[in-house]
Structures are given as structure tokens and as C-alpha cells.
Amino acid sequence: MAEPTSQSxxxxxxxxxxxxxxxxxxxxxxxxxxxxFVQRYAAQRPxxxxxxxxxRTVYTERANHAPELVQAFLADQADMKDPAAIAVALPSTxxxxxxxxxxxxxxxEVINALVEPAIPGLSSPPSTPIDHASPSHPVxxxxxxxxxGNALASQxxxxxxxxxxxRYLRDDLLSNPLTRRPLHTVDVRLPYGARWxxxxxxxxxxxxxxxxxxxxxxxxxxxxxxxxxxxxxPIRFTLAGIKNLVTLTPYHGTLTLTGARRxxxxxxxxxxxxxxxxIETPTHxxxxxxxxxxxxxxxxxxxxxxxxxxTFNADRQQLTLQxxxxxxxxxxxxxLSAGFCITPxxxxxDADIDVVIGRGLTRSQTLAVFQGAGVRGTHIRLxxxxxxxxxxxxxxxxxxWSKALASHKMVDRNSGRGEExxxxxxxxxxxxxxxxxxxxxxxxxxxxxxSVPDLGEIVAEIPTARDCVLHTxx
Ligand SMILES: Nc1ncnc2c1ncn2[C@@H]1O[C@H](COP(=O)(O)OP(=O)(O)OP(=O)(O)O)[C@@H](O)[C@H]1O
Numbered sequence: 001m002a003e004p005t006s007q008s009x010x011x012x013x014x015x016x017x018x019x020x021x022x023x024x025x026x027x028x029x030x031x032x033x034x035x036x037f038v039q040r041y042a043a044q045r046p047x048x049x050x051x052x053x054x055x056r057t058v059y060t061e062r063a064n065h066a067p068e069l070v071q072a073f074l075a076d077q078a079d080m081k082d083p084a085a086i087a088v089a090l091p092s093t094x095x096x097x098x099x100x101x102x103x104x105x106x107x108x109e110v111i112n113a114l115v116e117p118a119i120p121g122l123s124s125p126p127s128t129p130i131d132h133a134s135p136s137h138p139v140x141x142x143x144x145x146x147x148x149g150n151a152l153a154s155q156x157x158x159x160x161x162x163x164x165x166x167r168y169l170r171d172d173l174l175s176n177p178l179t180r181r182p183l184h185t186v187d188v189r190l191p192y193g194a195r196w197x198x199x200x201x202x203x204x205x206x207x208x209x210x211x212x213x214x215x216x217x218x219x220x221x222x223x224x225x226x227x228x229x230x231x232x233x234p235i236r237f238t239l240a241g242i243k244n245l246v247t248l249t250p251y252h253g254t255l256t257l258t259g260a261r262r263x264x265x266x267x268x269x270x271x272x273x274x275x276x277x278x279i280e281t282p283t284h285x286x287x288x289x290x291x292x293x294x295x296x297x298x299x300x301x302x303x304x305x306x307x308x309x310x311t312f313n314a315d316r317q318q319l320t321l322q323x324x325x326x327x328x329x330x331x332x333x334x335x336l337s338a339g340f341c342i343t344p345x346x347x348x349x350d351a352d353i354d355v356v357i358g359r360g361l362t363r364s365q366t367l368a369v370f371q372g373a374g375v376r377g378t379h380i381r382l383x384x385x386x387x388x389x390x391x392x393x394x395x396x397x398x399x400x401w402s403k404a405l406a407s408h409k410m411v412d413r414n415s416g417r418g419e420e421x422x423x424x425x426x427x428x429x430x431x432x433x434x435x436x437x438x439x440x441x442x443x444x445x446x447x448x449x450x451s452v453p454d455l456g457e458i459v460a461e462i463p464t465a466r467d468c469v470l471h472t473x474x
Pocket of ligand 1: 019020021022023060061062063064065102103104105106107109146147148149150151447
């Protein structure tokens with residue numbers, strides 16, 4: 001064991017959160033590791049160990065337990081009486097380190113315990129750029145991939161639990177600044193009337209923080225269909241995908257992208273095209289070119305509207321796309337599970353949300369998108385795939401009923417209900433059991449599923465006013 005050094009004495013207090021129900025939980029691997037980690041960590045801050053304030057391991061006992069445990073720990077460190085107030089006070093609390101042993105559901109719960117969502121609205125583009133060198137960095141997040149998806153762990157390069165366990169035992173864990181990267185989360189505002197998809201209960205918190213993915217359409221439907229196959233591990237997504245490919249449905253609605261730039265690959269021979277060099281780089285837009293392990297991508301000029309019914313509002317820098325959508329997925333991470341690289345240009349430490357769209361796709365095109373995502377993200381080179389980096393977005397799903405109503409077609413004026421046959425058909429466009437509520441749509445936020453009312457607006461953006469208070473450690 002390493003002797004304490006003057007540098008190691010600056011270690012922040014640490015909480016180890018273990019989800020014993022996460023997909024690949026291996027008690028025999030994790031329990032001894034937790035004990036070893038706690039011993040090593042506590043040895044580096046001997047003065048605090050008796051107070052139990054140096055390092056603590058907690059096990060979640062139920063869904064949504066992690067936020068309580070995290071807030072209680074941080075409140076304890078900050079000598080605060082009200083743990084629930086910790087998210088607001090976070091920027092001024094002492095630095096802390098939280099390791100999540102679980103899947104993305106556990107990370108999602110921990111992050112939502114920390115981040116106080118603040119959505120100023122998407123009526124205008126952000127006026128100030130995100131401050132990447134913000135001085136407030138109170139929480140470092142580590143993750144050990146024990147779940148079935150493990151998107152954050154994949155992004156940090158941890159393919160197996162042992163990769164992460166070894167890493168977090170190394171002595172340079174917190175002293176090496178190169179291992180810390182900002183973790184920008186997306187604030188998601190759900191519409192009034194949103195419900196938990198699985199229980200049907202009303203959602204009481206209408207703002208959620210997302211570190212991973214927001215989806216609607218085919219991907220979201222796959223997540224919903226695979227819920228019942230959790231015990232099978234990652235293969236559950238493939239099985240659900242095959243089923244949903246057979247019953248492929250278009251998803252109607254509109255999507256508004258704020259501060260958007262669409263990207264296309266620059267061919268190998270060229271580095272940066274003249275076209276990309278001519279594009280200005282205002283701070284409220286994503287960069288004109290993006291380098292990635294899959295090549296360099298350049299922004300396409302805004303005047304080139306991607307679809308005949310799409311519109312662009314230059315004042316607000318808003319691009320509005322009309323469906324039908326087959327694939328809509330917005331992400332902050334490149335891979336949603338090991339090897340599934342659906343948004344290859346996405347980064348947790350930039351100010352952008354990456355968006356992949358496929359409109360009106362056939363079965364073979366949809367299959368090509370998901371196969372390409374499994375082959376190092378090559379699908380973003382396909383002509384029927386649109387790839388954007390945006391600063392915010394609004395999704396407005398519409399059922400075939402409301403779509404028909406909007407175009408004054410197929411409406412039964414006596415009942416005012418429009419065409420029948422839109423009960424849950426696997427498309428995410430379904431009538432609620434209570435007919436008065438009308439059709440609902442399924443939305444996925446970091447694997448959590450919500451049922452949102454027809455024409456309800458889902459707003460997502462990265463806050464600009466707030467300091468970045470989260471970092472990932474790799
Ligand atoms: N003791 C528990 N009993 C039942 N459910 C729990 C318990 N602790 C946590 N949970 C819930 O388990 C859910 C799934 O956990 P997690 O996401 O960590 O694993 P996973 O689903 O296997 O992985 P992934 O999300 O990466 O696919 C979490 O959303 C959490 O609410």
C-alpha cells in the first residue's frame with residue numbers, strides 16, 4: 001500500500017455507490033475490491049477516517065435510492081442540514097469523488113442527485129459560450145461498468161469491470177489533471193402530463209438531467225421492448241431491434257434544432273476543405289470542422305435545407321425538421337454500449353448535443369444505420385442519415401390522429417377523435433387507457449422511459465449560465 005504523501009492528503013472525500021442489482025453484478029469481484037479501495041483511500045487521509053468522512057461505501061436498496069445516499073453524503077461533508085438542497089449549493093460545497101459501481105441507470109440517478117436543472121428556454125441562441133475552464137469543479141465521477149449498457153464507462157475506455165477497478169486503485173487517480181474532463185449534462189424538460197412509462201404514474205419532476213441519450217422513435221422503442229429482457233444482458237437490445245424492424249413504423253412530429261450545424265465527412269485526401277474554411281465560427285454554434293477517430297467532418301452551410309418541408313429561422317438560428325422520423329437520437333456520448341457507436345462525434349466535455357436522424361427509412365436502411373453504428377459509427381456517412389451538432393432541441397411528437405387533424409383530413413367531426421387504430425402498436429404512438437388523455441408517445445432519457453402526451457414539447461439543452469460542476473475521471 002502506498003504511504004501517504006503531501007499530495008495525497010488533498011484527496012477529496014469519496015463515496016462508493018454500489019447497485020447490487022445491476023446487470024452483470026459480480027459480488028465476489030466487487031466486495032473485496034470495495035474493501036481494498038476504502039482501506040487505501042482512508043489511509044491517505046488518516047485524520048478523517050474515524051469520522052467516516054473520508055470514504056464510504058453504500059449499497060442501493062431500491063430504484064431511486066442512490067440520489068438519497070449521494071445527497072446525504074454531500075450534505076454531511078458540507079455540514080448542511082437539508083440534503084435535498086445540496087444540488088443548488090453544489091458549486092460552493094467542498095470537492096468530492098463519487099464512484100458508481102453499476103450501469104448507466106445508476107450513473108443517471110447519481111447525476112440527477114447532483115445537478116440542479118436550470119433551463120432558460122430556447123427562444124434565442126445562447127449568448128455566452130460555455131466556460132470550459134470554470135473554476136467550480138466540486139464533483140469527480142468514476143464508474144465501474146457492472147450494468148448491461150455502460151455507455152459512460154465505454155466512453156472512458158473501460159470495457160470490463162477490471163479495467164476500471166484497476167484504474168481506481170492507482171495512486172495517481174486524483175492527482176493527475178489529465179485524467180479529469182468536464183462532464184456537461186443536458187437539461188431535459190418534459191411536458192405537462194408526462195408519465196412513467198412502466199407504471200403509468202404521473203411524473204412529478206418535469207426536469208431531468210441527461211448525460212447519455214435522449215431518443216424517440218426506433219431506438220426508444222427498442223429500449224422499451226427490451227425492458228422485459230433485462231436478465232439477458234446487452235443481447236436484449238438486438239432482440240428488441242429485430243422485433244421492431246419487422247413492425248417498423250414512422251414517427252410523426254417536428255424537431256427544432258437550435259444553434260445547429262449539420263456535418264458531412266471530408267474525403268480522406270483532403271484535410272479541411274475550402275468550404276469549411278469559409279464558414280465563420282461564432283461562439284453560439286458548434287465548430288465548422290470536427291476531428292474524430294473516424295476522420296474529419298465539416299459543417300454544411302445553413303441555407304442547404306435538408307428536406308422540402310423544413311424551415312430555417314436565421315434570427316433564432318433554429319432549424320425545424322418535419323417527420324416522419326424513423327430514427328431520432330440525441331446523445332452526449334459516442335457509444336451507448338460497448339461497440340454501439342451511434343453518435344461518433346459526441347463528447348461529454350463539449351458544449352454540443354449530437355443528433356442522428358433518419359427520416360422515412362425503409363427496413364434495410366434502418367438496419368444499415370444500426371449495423372453501421374456497430375462498425376465504428378460508419379452509418380454517419382450514409383446519404384439518408386443526417387448528423388447534427390446542436391446547442392438545444394425541441395421534440396414535438398404527433399400521433400397520426402393529430403397529424404390528420406392538423407391537415408384537416410380523416411377527422412370524425414362528431415367524436416372529434418380522428419381515425420381509430422392508433423392504440424399502442426409498438427410505434428410509441430398509443431392511446432392511453434384513459435381515452436380523455438388522448439395518444440401518448442414514448443421517450444427515452446438515459447434508458448429511463450417516459451410516456452409523453454401528444455403534441456407535448458420536450459425541450460433539451462445544455463445550460464450555459466451554470467458552472468460545470470461535474471467531471472469524469474479516466
Ligand atoms: N437494490 C435494488 N433493487 C432493485 N433495483 C435497483 C436497486 N438498486 C438500484 N436499482 C435500480 O436498478 C436500475 C438499473 O440499474 P443499472 O442501470 O445500474 O444496471 P443495468 O440496467 O444492468 O445497466 P444499464 O443501465 O447500463 O443497462 C437502476 O435504474 C436503479 O434504479
